[in-house]
Amino acid sequence: MDHRSLGRSGLSVSAIGLGCMGMSEFYGPTDDEQSLATLAAALDLGINFFDTADMYGSGANERLLARFLKGRRDQVVLATKFGNVRGPNGERLGVSGTPDYVRSACDASLERLGIDTIDLYYQHRVDPNTPIEDTVGAMRELVDAGKVRFLGLSECSVATLRRAHAVHPISAVQIEYSLWSREPEQEMLDACRELGIAFVAYSPLGRSFLTGAVTSPDSLAPDDYRRASPRFTSEAVKQNLTMVEALKDFAAAKGATSAQIALAWILNKQDNVIPIPGTKRIKYLQENVAAAAIRLSAEEVAALDALFAPEGVAGTRYPEAGMAMVNL
Template sequence: MDHRLLGRSGLSVSAIGLGCMGMSEFYGPSDDAQSLATLAAALDLGVNFLDTADMYGVGHNERLLGRFLAGRRDEVVLATKFGNVRGPNGERLGVSGTPDYVRKACDASLARLGIDTIDLYYQHRVDPATPIEETVGAMKGLVEAGKVRFLGLSECSVATLRRAHAVHPITAVQIEYSLWSREPEAGMLDACRELGVAFVAYSPLGRSFLTGTVTSPDSLAADDFRRANPRFSGAALQQNLQLTQQLAALAATKGATSAQLALAWLLNKQDHVVPIPGTRRIKYLQENVAATAIRLTGAEIAALDALFAPEKVAGTRYPEAGMAMVGL
């Protein structure tokens, strides 16, 4: 397994990490035994970078990771997040970055995970009502208290990153980035490189769309988040399917799957990007890890850039309410 450094932290992580969200929520039913087996397989394959958040499954995902980490804590670089507030029944209660909430959320995450220190602690969404300096100031306090090692931001703007970094070094920024979500190329990737910040790409397979396995909303579970995602329905879906068909054809020329080519594009294009594809199945985990061995030429990268030029992708990556909370 190739490794990459997380910014200037000195943390060495596998070139591909594992997003754990789907093991608890958003993509239909899950099975804890299957998820735990996949987590074990990940470490056996050299994947040491695990990503969770307190809101995934309303705490279930962190508790699941806590079960897994018992006895294997030293093998894992663990990232979790706070900021998306949910009630006990899963109701959405908004976003909070107040200092008091930051401290309480961290203590709750540590308890669910059953650990003493979080390796990388992200603000999941920027709180528009709380200055980022106050939020990061409280996060800095967690570092000083030994509860957190390094800090991150998720779905922030370049301006917010710079303000946060002035309060305390930011180790990583996590934003959706894939062939069909190219927004980070408009300044964020360059800013991260300038500041020595790692860029963690979530949903690098377009929430499975780039794998070619999702061709209709009818193939998704009734409670699957993607049913409400504009890119997965109507005319937008049909336009986007034309892109994945061409991606599959290009992948075949490399003896790879569509998923592997999509991940290889990220890995070959930017050396400070760490994709964290999510899966709860060992076979997909193995497929994703194999992408680290694929080498692309400049011409191949350019061809994929052109195929998935932003104007060719139809639909936003979140419904309207979700889009209002990114890039703040």
């Protein structure tokens, strides 16, 4: 497994990380034992960068990671997040970046994870009612206290990133980025390179759509949150599948799978970009890891760019309320 720098933190992480969200919520039935086996396999395959958040399963995902981390803590670069507030029954209570909440959320995550220090602590969503300087100031206090090593932001704007970076160095920005989610190419990728910040790409496989695994919303579990996504309506799926079929042909010509080409496309864009595909299954984990060895020429990257031209993608990546909480 190749490695990439996590900004200017001095940490070296696997070029492909592992997103753990789906192990505890959002994508149908969960199986902790299966997920624990997948986490262990990821480490064996060279992945050392694991991503979770306090809101995944309302803390369940962090507790799952705690089981995995026992006896392995020094082998793992662990990222978690705060900001999306949930109630005792999982209800969504909005976003908070107040200093008091930052401190209490960190302590709660440390307890659930069973660790003393979080390697990378992200603000999951920007709180529009709290100045970013106040939020990052509280996050800086966590670094000073030894509870957190490095800081990150998720789904922020470039303007917010610059303000945050002026308070304390930001090591990573995490934003959705894939063949069919190209917004970071407008400004954020250049800003991260300028500031020496790693760009962490979540949902690099388009929530499995780019793999060809989803051909109809009817194939999704009743509680799968993609059923509420504008990109997974019957009409959007029908239009977007034309690009996925072309991707399948492109991959076949390279002797690879669609998922592998989608990941290779990201890895061949810039050397500070780190995709974190999520999976609960070892089979798909092994497939994803193999993508790190695929090299694409500049012409092949350009061809994929054109194939997935943003104007040809049907549906926004979140419903209206979700889109209102990104790029703040």
